[in-house]
Amino acid sequence: MDKALEKIRHSTSHVLAIAVKELFPKAKLGIGPAIDSGFYYDFDNLTITQENLKKIEKKMKEIIKRNISFKKIKISKAKAKTLLKNEPYKLELLEDLKDKTISFYESGNFQDLCKGPHISSTKNLKHFKLLSVAGAYWKGDSKNKMLTRIYGTAFIKEKELKKFLIQREEAEARNHIRLGKDLGIFTINKLVGKGLPIWLPKGNVIKEEIEKFAKEKEDQAGFQRVTTPHLAKKELFTTSGHLPYYEESMYPSMKMDDGTYYLRAMNCPHHHLIYKHKLRSYRDLPLRLAEYGTCYRNELSGTLAGLLRVRMLSMNDAHTYCTKDQIEKEFSDVIKMIQDYYKVFGFENYWFRLSKGDTKNKKKYVNDPKNWKSTEETLRKVLKKLKVKFTEAEDEASFYGPKVDIQFTSVSGREESMSTIQLDFAAKERFGLQYQDKNGEMNKEVFVIHRAPLSTHERFIAFLIEHYAGKFPVWLAPTQVRILSLTDRNKKYVEKLQKDFKKLNLRVDVDIRSESMSKKVRDAQTELIPITITIGDKEQKAKTLAIRTIDGKIKFGVKNKDFLKKITQSIEQRKDANY
RNA sequence: GCCUCGGUAGCUUAGUUGGUAGAGCACUACAUUGGUAAUGUAGAGGUCCUGGAUUCGACUUCCAGCCGAGGCUCCA
Numbered sequence: 327m328d329k330a331l332e333k334i335r336h337s338t339s340h341v342l343a344i345a346v347k348e349l350f351p352k353a354k355l356g357i358g359p360a361i362d363s364g365f366y367y368d369f370d371n372l373t374i375t376q377e378n379l380k381k382i383e384k385k386m387k388e389i390i391k392r393n394i395s396f397k398k399i400k401i402s403k404a405k406a407k408t409l410l411k412n413e414p415y416k417l418e419l420l421e422d423l424k425d426k427t428i429s430f431y432e433s434g435n436f437q438d439l440c441k442g443p444h445i446s447s448t449k450n451l452k453h454f455k456l457l458s459v460a461g462a463y464w465k466g467d468s469k470n471k472m473l474t475r476i477y478g479t480a481f482i483k484e485k486e487l488k489k490f491l492i493q494r495e496e497a498e499a500r501n502h503i504r505l506g507k508d509l510g511i512f513t514i515n516k517l518v519g520k521g522l523p524i525w526l527p528k529g530n531v532i533k534e535e536i537e538k539f540a541k542e543k544e545d546q547a548g549f550q551r552v553t554t555p556h557l558a559k560k561e562l563f564t565t566s567g568h569l570p571y572y573e574e575s576m577y578p579s580m581k582m583d584d585g586t587y588y589l590r591a592m593n594c595p596h597h598h599l600i601y602k603h604k605l606r607s608y609r610d611l612p613l614r615l616a617e618y619g620t621c622y623r624n625e626l627s628g629t630l631a632g633l634l635r636v637r638m639l640s641m642n643d644a645h646t647y648c649t650k651d652q653i654e655k656e657f658s659d660v661i662k663m664i665q666d667y668y669k670v671f672g673f674e675n676y677w678f679r680l681s682k683g684d685t686k687n688k689k690k691y692v693n694d695p696k697n698w699k700s701t702e703e704t705l706r707k708v709l710k711k712l713k714v715k716f717t718e719a720e721d722e723a724s725f726y727g728p729k730v731d732i733q734f735t736s737v738s739g740r741e742e743s744m745s746t747i748q749l750d751f752a753a754k755e756r757f758g759l760q761y762q763d764k765n766g767e768m769n770k771e772v773f774v775i776h777r778a779p780l781s782t783h784e785r786f787i788a789f790l791i792e793h794y795a796g797k798f799p800v801w802l803a804p805t806q807v808r809i810l811s812l813t814d815r816n817k818k819y820v821e822k823l824q825k826d827f828k829k830l831n832l833r834v835d836v837d838i839r840s841e842s843m844s845k846k847v848r849d850a851q852t853e854l855i856p857i858t859i860t861i862g863d864k865e866q867k868a869k870t871l872a873i874r875t876i877d878g879k880i881k882f883g884v885k886n887k888d889f890l891k892k893i894t895q896s897i898e899q900r901k902d903a904n905y
Numbered sequence: 906g907c908c909u910c911g912g913u914a915g916c917u918u919a920g921u922u923g924g925u926a927g928a929g930c931a932c933u934a935c936a937u938u939g940g941u942a943a944u945g946u947a948g949a950g951g952u953c954c955u956g957g958a959u960u961c962g963a964c965u966u967c968c969a970g971c972c973g974a975g976g977c978u979c980c981a
Contacts (some may be wrong), residue, residue, distance in 0.1 A: 374909075426979085460976030461908020468978040472908045475976070508916085516972055575980085621981090626906050629979060639981065731981090743981055782981055813938045817931060840938070848942035862940065882940090 329443075331482060331675045335360035337396060337444045338386075338454045338480040339367045344436045345385035346372065346476075355438070356415050356464060356473050363490075364457065364479025364552045366414065372474045374459045379476070383456050390451050392485070394434040398445035398492040409437055415464065417471075453487040454480035497737040502631035502791040509796055509804075509854065511787070512633065521630035521637035523784060528804035531900045532790070533640075533783050535802050537618055539670075539900065540642050540780055547663060549616035549644055554596035556620050560586040566595040567692065567756055571725040575623050594750070594776055595617035597645045598757045601772075604763040608769070612652050616644065616781075633788035634742060640783040647759065652751065653773055657730075658708050660747050664732065664779040670900050671790065676744065678714050679731045680705055681722035691725050697751040702728045705749060724776075726752035734875055737792040746790065750774035775814035795878055796854045807834040807854045810846045812862035814838075819866045823859075823886075830894055847874065857893070857905060873905055 339358035346353050346369055356368025369514070374382075396457070402407070403420070405516040406428040410416045416439050420428065433448070445451070456478040464470035481487040498504075506512050511529035518524060525533055537786045541551065560579060563569045568576065568591060577589045597615045606613070621639045629635050642900050646656050661678075668676065683691040683698050691698070705728055707715045716730075723729055729748035751773060753759060759772035780786050800806050807827060811820045817838045827834040837846045843860065850858040870883045889905060896903040 363939065458975065461910050462977045463907075466978070468907070471981095472977075474908070477976085514973095520972085623980085626979070628906060628908095628977085631974085635980070639980075764960060778981065785981060810941090812940065815938080842937090842944055843939055843942060845943055846941090851942055858941080864940090872940080878941085880941060 332360045333445045334451060335365040335480045336442070336768050337448070338451050339365040340396070340431065340433060340436070340438060340440070340444070341389050341436065341448060341451060342367045342382065342456070342478060344389050344433065345382050347436065348389075349378075349382060349385055354415055355413050356475075357419070357424060364454075364477065364833070366462075366475050366477045368415075368464070368473040368475045370464075370471065370473050374474055374476065379456050379459065382476070386454070388446045392434070393447055393449045394446045396747050397432045398442060398444075399430045399432055401430055401472050402426075403428055406430065406439065410439060425760045451480065453484045454478060454489065455491065466566055497739070497792075500737050500792045501790040502634075502737075502793045503651060505791050505796040506632065509791075511804075513792065514632075519637070520627055521625060521635065523633055523636060529787065531804040532787055532798070532802055536780060536783065536786065537642070540618075542613075542615050543663065543667070544576070544644065547614070547659070549614040552597070552600055552615050552617050554593065554600070554617060554619065557587050557589045558596065560588060562595050562599075563588055563590075565756055566592075566598070566724065567752060568592060568595065571690070571692075575625075577622050577624050586901075589622040591623045592619050592644045593617055593621060593641065594645055595757075596728065596752070598753055598759065601647050601759055602757060606647075608649070608761050608763050611761060611772075612646050612648035612656055614644060614646045616642075619643045633784040634736065634740075636782070636784045642780040642783070642786075643776070643778050646777070647772055648775065649761075649769070650771050650773060653704055653710075653775070654708055656775055657705065657749065658712060659781065660711055660775065660777045661708070661714070661730070664745050664747075667779055668734075671793065673789075673793065676732050676734050677719075678709060678716035678777055679722070679733050679743075680709060680716055680718045680721070681729045681731050682718060682720055683723035683728060684721045687721070690721075691723065692727075692752045694751065698728065701749050701751055705730055705893070719847070724748050724750070726750040729776075734780070734789065742785065744785065745779045746777070746781075747779075748776040749896075750776060798854070798856070799900070799902045800856050800893065801900045803833070803856050805833055805835050805852075805853070805855050805898075806893070807832055807857045808850045808853075808860060809834065809836045809859045809861060810837045810843060810850070812843055812860060814840060815863065816866055820861050823861065826886075827890070830890060832893065832897075851876065856902075859889075877905060 336359065339360065343355055350372055354370040356370065358365065358367030403426065406420055407417065410420060420439060428439065429441045431438050431442060431444055456476060458477045460475045460477065461472045464473055479487070479490060481490065487727045506529070507894060509528060509863040510526045511532065512523045512525050514520065514523055544681045572591060576591045580587045594772055600615055601613060619641050619815040621641060623639065625635055625637055630637065648656050680702070682702050683690070685695045687696055709730065727749045729746055731743040732745040734742055752775045754770055754772045760768050761772060763769045809820050809823055811817050820836050820838055821835065824834050824836050837849065839846065847858060854876065856876050858874040860874065865872055869885070870885055871886060871889055873881045873884050873889065892903055892905055
């Protein structure tokens, strides 16, 4: 973030704190930093409603008018303690500081433990807005008390603030929960449960188109498809290590007459058994197994959000079993495949993240420092070789090895992982994966690459809805074409056209209601149908079409044959054309 | 799970000293037969999220629960 902007935002958060302390003297101060989207300040002992938020905003404007200066002062730790005697959270922060002199900022009567930086005076704060109230754990730890967090934003120029607020509104219009409901893509029913979306006919079309695309692409890349059960005996997951590393994220066990079963949270253990079902030769490697697998994860109910966080995940999953020498190429091929996928969907705003483990944390990660080091180095090398931009994150790996995640910012501004490629050096020992090498000897160095380039159906479609704002390209659109009759005389011909189109597997419906044409056009546009064709007496006689695309462009007198050729071609290529 | 806010027809919503509810869209019927974003008229549609408390009487007040949105921890 720009330094000047950071100063403005951080200073605005101080003004917020002053305002809250004046209106609600009993409130206790937490922290108030600048963040990407603005700033926040945490308070204890404070209950805020939307009405209160307006009041606080008004107070802030009043404080700014007072033209208070921000003065940095340095004081001793002892003096700081007396100054903060009524602020328990600030005192706790003070205790953690090792400095001898403590940096404070003074603005009028308000003094705050703070290392800055700040602007010189409140008069320079003009363009800010309080946005929302939320709960947040003290120091980000769920064992601590929950404080009240007030979010706001501030900018240097008024224009920037306005732009930010308009963008927020536009993002809300693209929200996948809203559009998913309006467009009939999915629904969530409380009798089924949270985080368990029901795919409606239109959503299912999108789901199947993506699946078809993935199958084609992965067939070409040498993946073989398999189908495995959604649950398995406890022993499978103790072998894999999901119990106990992953137990909290799994559904509770089910006792049956012949043992204890778990719903799976991952597809890999099942795939490892396919690897093992016969003796493998070096000629079999790399072996690539793919499945649209279904997994179940016990996410906390409060985290479930539309399709972005669910409890049943439909995963475009696959596992590549390879030798150490093959890792680089296989891993790199997967990244290239992901880039190809993203190109078709037109994704641009994403970045790679090398997610590393923490060798000190033996509860979370398998204890094998040597392998952690070497595999992380391999992944870094691959990323560098491909010349992609990437960040590195500590403590984000899987328990069995490091991964490369591909990160997106959702329309609502939240960072989410979309695709993931994981390197697994633990499975070979746990499952005894091996192959017979050229000399007829058994080699136990089998590495596994786990990958989900298209995320889960759930999250991926949520992203697609927001990415396209509901206006899907023709190849993905649930209804590709709608044919309208201009008068009742054209009804029969419209229905005949529909049959012709259907023979080419086009998803086409008709609107032959006795409504006005502009009404029917409006309905088709609101439903975000990419192509609307109108048939009146002229078209019927001349065997032509009047074609309207979703952008409002109209072409008259297009020959039926020409249109059908164009649209089938564009669907095959998964690329919209000028129809 | 925790914090804050919310829940009125399929959807969007109006409804203050507490007297069991209106509207627009969608739906159905009839009329209308049109040239690229709303033709007209009529009709049907409600356990005001659920349960309890207060009250002669609760959509409205209070309590509990369920569901939703945003946020925190977590995460594909």
